[in-house]
Amino acid sequence: MVVALVVVAAGGCQWPRDADGTADRVRDGTIRVGVANNPPWTVVDGGGAGREPGGVEVELVRRLADSLGARVQWVPGGEAELMAALSERGLDLVVAGLDAESPWEQDVALTTDYLTTDEAVAVPAGEPVDTGTHLAGLDHVMAVPPGENAWQSTVERFLLELDEDEVRRLLDTHRAGT
Structure with missing residues (x-):
């Protein structure tokens, strides 16, 4: 009886849900993306107004936006100021070469990791990472506003694919650098 009641009650709900409707707003709209300089993940050229950022995660965000029929509004800044804006829902996403051990996880929601890379020392330029001393693996993530569960699921689904x-x-x- 209780199971049937829960199933009936949940049948009318859209799950997961966003507190502020981010997933619905960005689809065919605009994704406000905070980007902090952290090459090669994110490259913000402070030399020219209106210049597009570059880097691995910038390219991934462009692909995400394309998949949603959305455009990207880039908001460059320092990581701390971008995370504050994200936690207050002034941004929809932050990319900054973050890893799963981010100190911001208490203030924002981190996606599931989409790539694990090795950190190593003593590796000559152009040599494979496995020739150096292995320090740790980093699980790379992106950050979304807390409570925007449908939006986080949308971003994570994209990353996992x-x-x-x-x-x-x-x-x-x-x-x-090419």
Whole structure:
């Protein structure tokens, strides 16, 4: 009886839901994306007004926007100010080369990781990472406003569908500066 009541009650609900309707607003609209400089993940050129950022995550956000029929409004800034704006819902997404051990996880929602990279030292330029001393693996994530569960699910679904080899090629390209 209780199970049937829960099923009937949940039948009329859209799950997951956003507190502020971000997923519905950005579809065919605008995604407000905070971007902090952290090459090769995100590259913000402070030299020219109106210049588009670059980097691996910037390319991924462009692809996400394309999949939603949306355009991107880039908001460059420092990581701390962008996370404050995200937690207050002034932004829809922050990309800054974040990893799952981000100190911001108490203030914002972090996506599931989309790529794990190795951190190493003593690696000559152009050599594979496995020739150096392995420090740790970093699980790369993006940040969304807290409570925007449908939006977070949309972003995570996009990230989980990425081809890891393609993301690694993007990373190699941006590391090489091309």
